[in-house]
Amino acid sequence: MYPASNLTAPRPMMNPDGAPSSSDWSLAPSKVHLNHGSYGSVPRAAQEYQLELKARMEANPCTWFMGQYNAVAAARTDVAAFLGVEAQDVALVQNASAGISAVYNSLALAPGSEIVMTNHAYGAVLHGAYRVARKHGGRVRVAEVPLDADAVTATSLVMAEVSDRTALIVVDQITSATARAFPVEAIAEAASAMDVPVLVDGAHAPGIVELPVPSFDGFWVGNLHKFACAPRGTAALVARGERAGTLTPLIDSWGFPHSFPENFDHVGTQDVTSWMAARKSFDTISERYGWETFRTYATALCDYGESLISTAFADLTGQDHTVEVGMPVGPMRLLRLPEGLATTHEDSHNVRAFISEELDIESAVTTFNGEGFLRLSAHLYNSPKDFEIFAGIAVPELVRLARSL
Structure with missing residues (x-):
């Protein structure tokens, strides 16, 4: 369903009760949530x-x-x-x-x-x-x-x-x-x-x-x-x-x-x-997980997701979709979208809406200097499967969308 990553997937986070960490949040399970960086998500408590x-x-x-x-x-x-x-x-x-x-x-x-x-x-x-x-x-x-x-x-x-x-x-x-x-x-x-x-x-x-x-x-x-x-x-x-x-x-x-x-x-x-x-x-977060645990886990997830999704794009386009960022941030990453996508601010919103409405994945799509990017972000409720779904479902659709322009 998705390409192999050269990194080992981190073990999904569990809460102190032994349940998946996502149970401490109220996010709809019908969506894959990969855009914590825009609006966040509030713990149930x-x-x-x-x-x-x-x-x-x-x-x-x-x-x-x-x-x-x-x-x-x-x-x-x-x-x-x-x-x-x-x-x-x-x-x-x-x-x-x-x-x-x-x-x-x-x-x-x-x-x-x-x-x-x-x-x-x-x-x-x-x-x-x-x-x-x-x-x-x-x-x-x-x-x-x-x-x-x-x-x-x-x-x-x-x-x-x-x-x-x-x-x-x-x-x-x-x-x-x-x-x-x-x-x-x-x-x-x-x-x-x-x-x-x-x-x-x-x-x-x-x-x-x-x-x-x-x-x-x-x-x-x-x-x-x-x-x-x-x-x-x-x-x-x-x-x-x-x-x-x-x-x-x-x-x-x-x-x-x-x-x-x-x-x-x-x-x-x-x-x-x-x-x-x-x-x-x-x-x-402090008492049930620890803030350093969040930062370490979210960084490992983004490492894995960046590797997985960039490989998925490259396999289909033959191009390098990784981005050299001068001062990178652990729980956030940037990947280059296929050429022609999200080249304007308005178009970035259209691409994001397509991913959400047609593929049931929430993501962040941005534009910088006329080029479109996928911005990944992760939190405790995320798991490697979220990124695997994006690589397997969204990447082929985005490549198809770019080729149709």
Whole structure:
């Protein structure tokens, strides 16, 4: 059904009760789930705890919302402990884009200011930068960093775009479209010497990186619903240094007398039970498996899946579908799709939808520099069989689809 891999498949993960690890999640068994990196998946225990919180909220909304800011502050402390940072440096937000927008909107930019980014930036973050630059009569400078660039090269290319007009550098810790890391610590150090603030988009980092927040004075945002498996709508904004005091929430509320991060604790009547249930996700994985176990297992799975699927493509196309990534990431991989597929952002969505709707496999299809890629990601609930199904079913169909273009 699928080609042989030159790697031995890791043994499927079991939970402490002796059942397949997938039983700790509620994913539909009718689908193969190979796209944890986009929307994550919440353990059953955290789902159940969030429902309990919602029931308490609906049983007495008046009491709940009058004291909600205290519960948010407590959740913020839990998140800070998970990230390995001080609670006074953390605010909770809906997602990484919300945290980045808060930074964009809070910085006092001079007319003509420039924002430096890379060609690997997440689309929504890039569009936000263009909006801010236009508002101040400035521009966005994009550093063209090759996929295979190492840490030194990537740092050099980013800093080459910095000038006396640079008001902010925005850099991904782990990229969405290309599944590679960037040397955020080195870039932050170089920027500090020029007194240029840095905003690190760490959307994918929590869970993948043991201590994801770099030690620097600047801004960092990370989604907790991805590899950390918190309920969706949970993300962290970390700010250190003198510029942290400039941050304000996107929505004005009763936190206005306070400064960061307390001003972010007041969210009115938003349902933020996801923030309060985040610790249940962290603890479920920590206590039942261990975070290092997750990272080791997910990396081994992606090693196996990358080998298996690239071989399957090569057997049919006669081409090399592996990708040399300068700074690879353990639980995420990038493979080159057959020529002609996913060459535009819109087409990448169409290919992903085809794989999901016609083949019952959830995957991530991305576009970079006009070329289409398959982005693999794995978590504890995955098994080698998931990748074997993709190699045996999806690969031939994608080759057929490419040949029909």
